[in-house]
Amino acid sequence: MIRFDNVSKTYPRQSRPALRDVSLDIEKGEFVFLVGSSGSGKSTFMRLILREERASTGAVHVLGKDLARMSNWKVPHMRRQLGTVFQDFRLLPNKTVAQNVAFAQEVIGKPRGEIRKAVPQVLDLVGLGGKEDRMPGELSGGEQQRVAIARAFVNRPMLLIADEPTGNLDPQTSVGIMKLLDRINRTGTTVIMATHDQNIVDQMRKRVIELEKGRLVRDQARGVYGYQH
Numbered sequence: 001m002i003r004f005d006n007v008s009k010t011y012p013r014q015s016r017p018a019l020r021d022v023s024l025d026i027e028k029g030e031f032v033f034l035v036g037s038s039g040s041g042k043s044t045f046m047r048l049i050l051r052e053e054r055a056s057t058g059a060v061h062v063l064g065k066d067l068a069r070m071s072n073w074k075v076p077h078m079r080r081q082l083g084t085v086f087q088d089f090r091l092l093p094n095k096t097v098a099q100n101v102a103f104a105q106e107v108i109g110k111p112r113g114e115i116r117k118a119v120p121q122v123l124d125l126v127g128l129g130g131k132e133d134r135m136p137g138e139l140s141g142g143e144q145q146r147v148a149i150a151r152a153f154v155n156r157p158m159l160l161i162a163d164e165p166t167g168n169l170d171p172q173t174s175v176g177i178m179k180l181l182d183r184i185n186r187t188g189t190t191v192i193m194a195t196h197d198q199n200i201v202d203q204m205r206k207r208v209i210e211l212e213k214g215r216l217v218r219d220q221a222r223g224v225y226g227y228q229h
């Protein structure tokens, strides 16, 4: 599903690479935690998968495609198969819960009938049945993140990328979000989640990839958080 072959990334005008010689494989259906202190390269890793950035050297393969060889016009098609969730939710504040989720389908040209069916289904799945007509500002942080996850999942992506999805949530709410991501993973969707949340990583015992100053320093099955920050 994802392969990094000796990938390094140095941003323009930076002397130190943000990623250094990273090689790894992530298979379909895996759940992977990406850990490492601030600035270790986690977001860069995710941006390379989304082709928001390009590798300086080495090759990144996503869904069997070499991203360096992918023409720009094909990138949106590739991204449609990836869902993204962020710490700050990134909902459209002037659209209802249902409209936020429907929007993800409208932009890819899904027929109206399908959207009308899929939106309530996915809102039920994330535990927001009955809140379709609320505005994001009327929801708790945990509920807003559920909307964001519904939006990311409604097109049934092969891969869900979550960048600190529990970073703004209290521990109890975070556990609910993790149960939801686990459920989504069980449907066969690969999940990659960057996090600083030690409790979550230690409880879930999934594969843990640790970056330190851009290098991959640990790749552990059923791993733990494993470092002090």
Ligand SMILES: Nc1ncnc2c1ncn2[C@@H]1O[C@H](COP(=O)(O)OP(=O)(O)OP(=O)(O)O)[C@@H](O)[C@H]1O
Pocket: 011, 012, 014, 017, 018, 036, 037, 038, 039, 040, 041, 042, 043, 044, 045
């Ligand atoms: N657009 C950019 N231009 C220049 N340097 C950048 C850019 N983005 C990131 N960097 C640098 O690359 C390194 C890795 O940053 P990155 O954001 O990938 O780390 P991170 O592990 O995601 O950190 P955090 O946990 O704080 O989100 C840092 O030294 C950072 O300053």
